[in-house]
Amino acid sequence: MGPEKNGAGRFRAFTSRDLDGLLRRMGLSGEERLGLRAVAAVLPFRTNAYVVDEVIDWSAAPDDPIFRLTFPQVGMLPAPDLKQMAGLIAGEAPAAEVRRAAHEIRMRLNPHPSGQLDANVPVHEGRRLEGLQHKYPETVLVFPRPGQTCHAYCTYCFRWPQFVGEPELRIATDDMASTTAYLRAHPEVTSVLVTGGDPLVMSTEVLRRTVEPLLGIESVQSIRIGTKSLAFWPYRFVTDRDADDLLRLFAQVAESGRNLALMAHFTHPQELHPAVVREAMRRIRDTGAVIRCQGPLVRGINDSAEAWAGLWSETTRLGAVPYYQFVERDTGPQGFFGVPLARGYRIFRDAYAQVTGLARTVRGPVMSAMPGKVSVDGITEVGGEKVFVLHLIQARDPALVNRPFFAAYDEDATWFTDLKPAFGASQFLPGLDAT
Numbered sequence: 001m002g003p004e005k006n007g008a009g010r011f012r013a014f015t016s017r018d019l020d021g022l023l024r025r026m027g028l029s030g031e032e033r034l035g036l037r038a039v040a041a042v043l044p045f046r047t048n049a050y051v052v053d054e055v056i057d058w059s060a061a062p063d064d065p066i067f068r069l070t071f072p073q074v075g076m077l078p079a080p081d082l083k084q085m086a087g088l089i090a091g092e093a094p095a096a097e098v099r100r101a102a103h104e105i106r107m108r109l110n111p112h113p114s115g116q117l118d119a120n121v122p123v124h125e126g127r128r129l130e131g132l133q134h135k136y137p138e139t140v141l142v143f144p145r146p147g148q149t150c151h152a153y154c155t156y157c158f159r160w161p162q163f164v165g166e167p168e169l170r171i172a173t174d175d176m177a178s179t180t181a182y183l184r185a186h187p188e189v190t191s192v193l194v195t196g197g198d199p200l201v202m203s204t205e206v207l208r209r210t211v212e213p214l215l216g217i218e219s220v221q222s223i224r225i226g227t228k229s230l231a232f233w234p235y236r237f238v239t240d241r242d243a244d245d246l247l248r249l250f251a252q253v254a255e256s257g258r259n260l261a262l263m264a265h266f267t268h269p270q271e272l273h274p275a276v277v278r279e280a281m282r283r284i285r286d287t288g289a290v291i292r293c294q295g296p297l298v299r300g301i302n303d304s305a306e307a308w309a310g311l312w313s314e315t316t317r318l319g320a321v322p323y324y325q326f327v328e329r330d331t332g333p334q335g336f337f338g339v340p341l342a343r344g345y346r347i348f349r350d351a352y353a354q355v356t357g358l359a360r361t362v363r364g365p366v367m368s369a370m371p372g373k374v375s376v377d378g379i380t381e382v383g384g385e386k387v388f389v390l391h392l393i394q395a396r397d398p399a400l401v402n403r404p405f406f407a408a409y410d411e412d413a414t415w416f417t418d419l420k421p422a423f424g425a426s427q428f429l430p431g432l433d434a435t
């Protein structure tokens with residue numbers, strides 16, 4: 001049996017202030033709880049009554065995948081950092097001292113990988129547009145300031161710097177005038193991804209202020225909304241006070257002739273079990289929006305072919321489109337959650353072999369690295385050398401897209417920068433190296 005229910009359809013958030021009380025329900029010792037509180041002092045923790053009451057299987061905790069997905073684990077911090085933070089908390093150190101220590105640890109966790117704060121920020125009329133990211137010619141990401149939180153946080157989230165209360169680490173904008181001016185000046189941009197955080201924590205009225213201006217830009221052909229709400233708060237589409245207004249906004253976008261894609265972040269098939277998720281997906285699809293499903297491969301949560309085959313098969317049955325299986329990014333607790341590329345490829349291959357052609361729209365394992373989205377396509381032997389076969393699905397330099405290349409096989413590599421060109425070459429391709 002799970003913890004006491006708080007009322008279906010009524011949102012109630014739990015934060016680090018509630019963590020110790022939630023962990024007491026599991027019968028953890030004081031020392032065990034202290035370790036998890038130490039992690040939550042550095043990396044963000046937030047969950048809600050729906051996840052706690054309706055998704056987590058408490059009889060299987062702490063090994064339940066959704067528990068591991070949303071609750072901190074001691075291995076998420078290097079042992080010396082964990083010891084330091086636990087000591088400060090146990091010793092009731094001043095809050096300012098705890099914050100300073102947490103900040104120092106965060107700065108060692110590569111908070112903004114792949115050029116997010118330098119190479120990806122666009123410039124318009126001599127001014128940097130800090131709340132936008134423009135990595136690929138045809139796609140711009142918009143981070144609305146009111147959407148820089150989520151209904152619950154994933155423990156492995158690569159956007160964790162958005163949530164730790166340090167403004168200098170946050171990517172956000174409330175300047176849609178500059179955003180639309182930039183898009184008009186760059187008609188090569190045909191797709192806009194509204195992301196965060198999670199834009200669907202915003203009310204429909206506030207979300208509309210970001211979405212509607214995009215409809216006035218003829219070159220924008222598709223609008224994507226990145227969200228975890230289908231997994232962490234599906235009532236957003238069913239019983240929230242403005243759920244119907246939200247669906248009307250979706251229909252408005254679809255009726256404008258744009259493709260509206262809800263980029264739904266699912267990590268494990270267990271997130272699809274509650275009936276409200278299926279109802280939410282049906283209501284979204286009825287507006288003309290498309291649901292595309294993506295998520296990373298994460299050690300201890302979904303690192304099995306059975307989990308992925310189940311996820312892709314069920315989302316396909318529900319009318320959604322499997323899109324990406326990502327590799328855990330080189331930030332935050334990647335050392336704890338990351339899966340070696342070789343093992344990740346085998347998991348993907350074995351899962352892919354179990355699903356129908358309709359589910360084989362999925363691509364992976366994919367690394368969102370500095371040069372672009374690098375797909376691990378296979379492991380083979382060429383000229384007597386064991387190699388990874390890779391290609392770029394997306395690239396900063398479009399000339400590199402969809403050109404196969406080879407990396408020397410490395411059983412322990414977990415990220416693109418761990419790889420070396422095969423056959424003693426100095427580069428993977430002209431203009432492409434591992435930096």
